[in-house]
Amino acid sequence: MADARREWAVNAVLAALLLAVPVAALWLDEPFYITLAARVAILALAGVGLNLALGLGGMVSFGHAAFFGVGGYVAGIMASHAFSGQPMVFGLQGSNQMLVIWAVAMAITGVMAAGIGALSLRTSGVYFIMITLAFAQMVYFFALGWPAYGGDDGLPIFLRNQFPGLNTAQIWDLFLLCYGVLLVVLGLFAMLQHSRFGVALQAIRQNPTRAAAVGISPFGVRLVAFVLSGMITGLAGAMMADLTRFVSPSMLAWQMSGELIVIIILGGVGRLFGPVAGAGILVAFEVFFGGLTQHWQLWLGLVLLAVVLFARGGLIGLIAGPARHV
Amino acid sequence: MSEAVLELEGVSKNFGALKATDGVSLTLRRGEIHALIGPNGAGKSTLMGLIGGALRPDAGRVRLDGVDITRLDMAARARAGLGRSFQISSLIPAYTVRGNVLLALQARAGHVFRFVRPVARDRELGAQAARVLDRVGLSDRAAVPAAQLSHGERRMLEIAIAIAMEPRVFLLDEPMAGMGTEGARSLMRFLDGLRREAPILLVEHDMDAVFTLADRISVLTYGRLIATGTVAEIRADPAVRAAYLGEDQP
Numbered sequence: 001m002a003d004a005r006r007e008w009a010v011n012a013v014l015a016a017l018l019l020a021v022p023v024a025a026l027w028l029d030e031p032f033y034i035t036l037a038a039r040v041a042i043l044a045l046a047g048v049g050l051n052l053a054l055g056l057g058g059m060v061s062f063g064h065a066a067f068f069g070v071g072g073y074v075a076g077i078m079a080s081h082a083f084s085g086q087p088m089v090f091g092l093q094g095s096n097q098m099l100v101i102w103a104v105a106m107a108i109t110g111v112m113a114a115g116i117g118a119l120s121l122r123t124s125g126v127y128f129i130m131i132t133l134a135f136a137q138m139v140y141f142f143a144l145g146w147p148a149y150g151g152d153d154g155l156p157i158f159l160r161n162q163f164p165g166l167n168t169a170q171i172w173d174l175f176l177l178c179y180g181v182l183l184v185v186l187g188l189f190a191m192l193q194h195s196r197f198g199v200a201l202q203a204i205r206q207n208p209t210r211a212a213a214v215g216i217s218p219f220g221v222r223l224v225a226f227v228l229s230g231m232i233t234g235l236a237g238a239m240m241a242d243l244t245r246f247v248s249p250s251m252l253a254w255q256m257s258g259e260l261i262v263i264i265i266l267g268g269v270g271r272l273f274g275p276v277a278g279a280g281i282l283v284a285f286e287v288f289f290g291g292l293t294q295h296w297q298l299w300l301g302l303v304l305l306a307v308v309l310f311a312r313g314g315l316i317g318l319i320a321g322p323a324r325h326v
Numbered sequence: 327m328s329e330a331v332l333e334l335e336g337v338s339k340n341f342g343a344l345k346a347t348d349g350v351s352l353t354l355r356r357g358e359i360h361a362l363i364g365p366n367g368a369g370k371s372t373l374m375g376l377i378g379g380a381l382r383p384d385a386g387r388v389r390l391d392g393v394d395i396t397r398l399d400m401a402a403r404a405r406a407g408l409g410r411s412f413q414i415s416s417l418i419p420a421y422t423v424r425g426n427v428l429l430a431l432q433a434r435a436g437h438v439f440r441f442v443r444p445v446a447r448d449r450e451l452g453a454q455a456a457r458v459l460d461r462v463g464l465s466d467r468a469a470v471p472a473a474q475l476s477h478g479e480r481r482m483l484e485i486a487i488a489i490a491m492e493p494r495v496f497l498l499d500e501p502m503a504g505m506g507t508e509g510a511r512s513l514m515r516f517l518d519g520l521r522r523e524a525p526i527l528l529v530e531h532d533m534d535a536v537f538t539l540a541d542r543i544s545v546l547t548y549g550r551l552i553a554t555g556t557v558a559e560i561r562a563d564p565a566v567r568a569a570y571l572g573e574d575q576p
């Protein structure tokens with residue numbers, strides 16, 4: 001029980017911290033840190049998506065960059081058509097409304113995840129890791145060789161897309177939006193985690209034979225989780241495109257998939273706020289150690305190694321102890 | 327009384343050149359405990375797997391209440407009414423005793439794709455779980471993760487999960503294995519009553535238990551059924567004595 005309360009406390013501190021940093025930056029007129037906080041929120045959101053598949057479902061996807069990047073490209077492509085006024089495929093118009101873009105990004109990444117999941121989930125273990133990587137690489141090379149949308153140069157978003165009631169050109173407004181979406185999705189994740197679906201999913205991760213023996217088909221539950229996972233990461237991709245106002249194939253690269261896995265491991269696999277902690281650590285490393293040395297990724301690698309060897313539950317596990325279940 | 331709930335017809339399974347199950351036909355009748363005995367490696371667990379759906383038969387049919395379930399996978403067979411326990415305990419290690427039972431209960435209720443209401447606050451499932459745990463004597467261990475249970479408690483939790491499923495047929499693979507005399511005795515008394523809820527196909531090595539509990543016994547050697555009959559018939563069967571009882575009895 002004490003551990004449960006401690007996890008709540010850690011979560012509250014992380015949520016407060018992610019808000020306090022940009023508030024302070026706003027006061028001190030340091031917009032750079034607001035941008036950073038928005039970046040943490042978006043990476044955390046992408047991580048929440050992966051955490052659903054990897055943390056709750058035990059599906060080690062090494063291809064979530066595909067969903068992140070496609071989400072980004074949906075935002076970039078729709079914005080560029082809205083800007084130029086030229087219709088997209090089938091005479092459909094572009095849009096500069098985030099709500100529309102998000103819906104399209106989630107629909108497309110959801111369909112993608114259904115296809116990739118349906119094929120990949122026939123395998124497991126290392127094969128699952130490799131096949132998800134292979135699908136992501138296919139998407140990556142497709143984007144690289146698609147000159148209409150920038151090819152390997154990427155695609156700029158000249159005017160940031162809009163959200164009702166906010167001035168998204170202002171970084172503070174954009175941060176609040178990212179932060180709000182992150183909190184909403186975290187709430188949905190927590191709900192899912194404790195629902196019948198979540199209980200079944202986490203049981204399947206631990207012992208699929210037992211789940212089947214009581215009448216729960218592992219495949220269907222995993223597939224639904226994988227689709228939801230892809231959609232959340234796709235949404236994060238669309239938001240990242242708007243934050244950086246730029247989309248490039250690097251969003252689809254395997255390094256991106258790896259980064260998302262690193263976020264989950266650092267923060268705590270399967271923990272509600274694991275991705276928030278992990279994204280915070282990753283971005284902090286990038287900024288502080290990236291400024292000191294070119295080899296910050298080496299140091300991050302060492303930290304990662306230490307976590308895997310000595311603190312399997314990541315930061316959340318370290319502070320709040322092992323996860324508790326029904 | 328003699329109505330067959332579960333029916334096997336010429337069920338066979340090969341592992342390479344090994345005929346692990348060789349044309350087995352048997353029935354499980356309403357209200358009975360049907361014991362399946364045989365030496366180590368005779369194919370008892372393989373046969374349980376073929377019935378439960380963990381393995382697909384190469385030939386033959388499995389029928390439950392007259393419905394052919396041969397083509398169904400494990401989860402579908404469980405939903406059709408097969409409740410099984412495993413020879414080697416197969417639990418959800420991080421879930422509590424109660425959580426393991428809740429999983430079976432929510433599967434039985436038939437709604438896996440429910441995303442909103444927390445399972446832990448579902449009063450109805452909770453009350454059902456409490457009843458099941460009370461029956462098997464695990465109430466005071468309800469909040470303990472399955473991974474921390476003793477061997478005997480694990481065996482009882484396997485039974486609790488099977489009960490929670492309210493199956494039409496129990497498939498129990500050596501439920502008493504390694505339990506110690508005390509635990510084994512109370513489990514025997516429990517199974518004795520359980521047959522009234524649904525018939526039990528029971529794999530068991532302990533001959534005392536088998537002769538006490540079973541209404542009928544089938545003897546398996548090298549994947550083949552060499553005899554089926556009442557306790558008296560099996561005790562008297564010369565082929566059985568030669569093949570099995572003779573060498574296994576002290």
Ligand SMILES: Nc1ncnc2c1ncn2[C@@H]1O[C@H](COP(=O)(O)OP(=O)(O)OP(=O)(O)O)[C@@H](O)[C@H]1O
Nearest residue numbers: 341344346364365366367368369370371372373413
């Ligand atoms: N998946 C498998 N692949 C290959 N051979 C197998 C497999 N499963 C079981 N066998 C073999 O089939 C035979 C029957 O095994 P099974 O486990 O069904 O025996 P059993 O009667 O349950 O034995 P025990 O009393 O030791 O539990 C054994 O020779 C075993 O080695």
Ligand SMILES: [Mg+2]
Nearest residue numbers: 370371372413
């Ligand atoms: Mg066996």
